[in-house]
Amino acid sequence: MKILITGGAGFIGSAVIRYIINNTNHSVVNLDNLTYAGNLESLSNIESNTRYFFEYADICNAVELERIFSECQPDAVMHLAAESHVDRSIDGPAAFIETNIVGTYTLLEATRAYWNTLDTDKKAAFRFHHISTDEVYGDLDGPEDLFTEDTPYAPSSPYSASKASSDHLVRAWQRTYGLPTIITNCSNNYGPYHFPEKLIPLVILNALAGKALPVYGDGQQIRDWLFVEDHARALYKVVTEGEVGETYNIGGHNEKANIDVVKTICQLLEELVPVKPDGVAKYQDLITYVLDRPGHDVRYAIDASKIERELNWKPEETFESGIRKTVEWYLDNKQWWSRVLDGSYAGERLGVF
Ligand code: NAD
Numbered sequence: 001m002k003i004l005i006t007g008g009a010g011f012i013g014s015a016v017i018r019y020i021i022n023n024t025n026h027s028v029v030n031l032d033n034l035t036y037a038g039n040l041e042s043l044s045n046i047e048s049n050t051r052y053f054f055e056y057a058d059i060c061n062a063v064e065l066e067r068i069f070s071e072c073q074p075d076a077v078m079h080l081a082a083e084s085h086v087d088r089s090i091d092g093p094a095a096f097i098e099t100n101i102v103g104t105y106t107l108l109e110a111t112r113a114y115w116n117t118l119d120t121d122k123k124a125a126f127r128f129h130h131i132s133t134d135e136v137y138g139d140l141d142g143p144e145d146l147f148t149e150d151t152p153y154a155p156s157s158p159y160s161a162s163k164a165s166s167d168h169l170v171r172a173w174q175r176t177y178g179l180p181t182i183i184t185n186c187s188n189n190y191g192p193y194h195f196p197e198k199l200i201p202l203v204i205l206n207a208l209a210g211k212a213l214p215v216y217g218d219g220q221q222i223r224d225w226l227f228v229e230d231h232a233r234a235l236y237k238v239v240t241e242g243e244v245g246e247t248y249n250i251g252g253h254n255e256k257a258n259i260d261v262v263k264t265i266c267q268l269l270e271e272l273v274p275v276k277p278d279g280v281a282k283y284q285d286l287i288t289y290v291l292d293r294p295g296h297d298v299r300y301a302i303d304a305s306k307i308e309r310e311l312n313w314k315p316e317e318t319f320e321s322g323i324r325k326t327v328e329w330y331l332d333n334k335q336w337w338s339r340v341l342d343g344s345y346a347g348e349r350l351g352v353f
Pocket of ligand 1: 008036059103187189190195
């Protein structure tokens with residue numbers, strides 16, 4: 001199988017590519033336009049593999065997409081390219097509308113045109129897998145409620161509204177044109193190679209530098225944390241075994257309040273890096289409460305029983321084991337994150353392209 005993966009230089013996309021190259025015989029074409037969130041250094045362990053190819057392209061560019069489909073002849077598309085950071089969507093929603101909505105539309109149309117050229121067997125076997133978020137469902141009222149695949153959409157932020165729009169487009173392309181699509185909606189991911197603007201890597205790296213650990217509002221917002229390598233395994237199961245037209249929710253059964261996540265990281269650092277930056281007595285002393293994000297959803301939690309039941313997938317990591325692996329990875333991979341922090345990961349691409 002040859003799989004075209006959009007957004008493969010990002011956090012989750014790179015985990016999916018590493019998983020497929022290391023665990024299967026399939027080929028992967030990584031289509032990415034390397035925004036600030038795209039980092040080819042996350043793929044340095046597999047980039048020389050002969051089953052891995054990179055295409056520098058924008059999903060909004062219909063001409064480029066047509067060329068790539070015709071040259072690559074993929075058997076499946078896994079669509080992860082997106083603008084993904086909620087805070088950025090509040091400050092500047094335009095890029096989210098462009099990439100997440102117009103880009104998904106342009107990719108769907110390019111996929112449809114290519115799919116229509118396939119013979120009957122290949123057409124039936126083809127899959128367009130759209131990777132989305134549980135944030136499309138808005139937030140949960142009761143402490144016991146869970147998002148199921150039937151929960152109505154009620155997005156709160158420009159990011160989640162743009163992802164909800166893209167989900168609707170994908171469903172419409174399946175219903176209207178018969179394109180064999182599958183959608184997955186997953187909870188907050190964490191793990192190695194996570195861009196340091198997101199909560200968990202930000203807290204780890206700020207604590208190591210003796211900087212403030214910012215926590216929105218009272219820190220009681222609850223997220224269901226999913227280790228990125230568990231997610232990559234789930235996505236591979238869905239694209240190879242999932243039912244066309246279906247949606248699968250993917251979650252880690254790890255509901256944690258943000259403040260507890262931050263405190264857990266501080267405790268791990270006390271154990272793993274007892275020698276602290278100057279002037280820091282305890283990492284936890286660095287916690288600083290900041291003004292809450294507008295429209296901040298209070299609680300997300302996923303009912304992942306459908307994918308567990310139908311595709312026999314289960315997360316392997318608990319939050320405790322996954323967060324320890326993550327902190328250890330950041331301690332062992334200073335070169336990766338220091339090149340992100342100083343911007344040199346992005347400078348290098350100017351020489352390549
Ligand atoms: P990310 O921001 O780390 O990576 C996005 C990637 O897409 C980058 O490599 C970027 O260069 C690329 N990209 C952006 N715009 C593009 C364009 N116009 N053309 C081509 N490539 C483009 O994102 P992520 O955290 O890896 O998330 C991947 C997908 O999973 C997204 O669709 C996101 O909405 C979804 N998701 C993420 C999470 C999470 O916790 N990170 C949770 C649920 C769903």
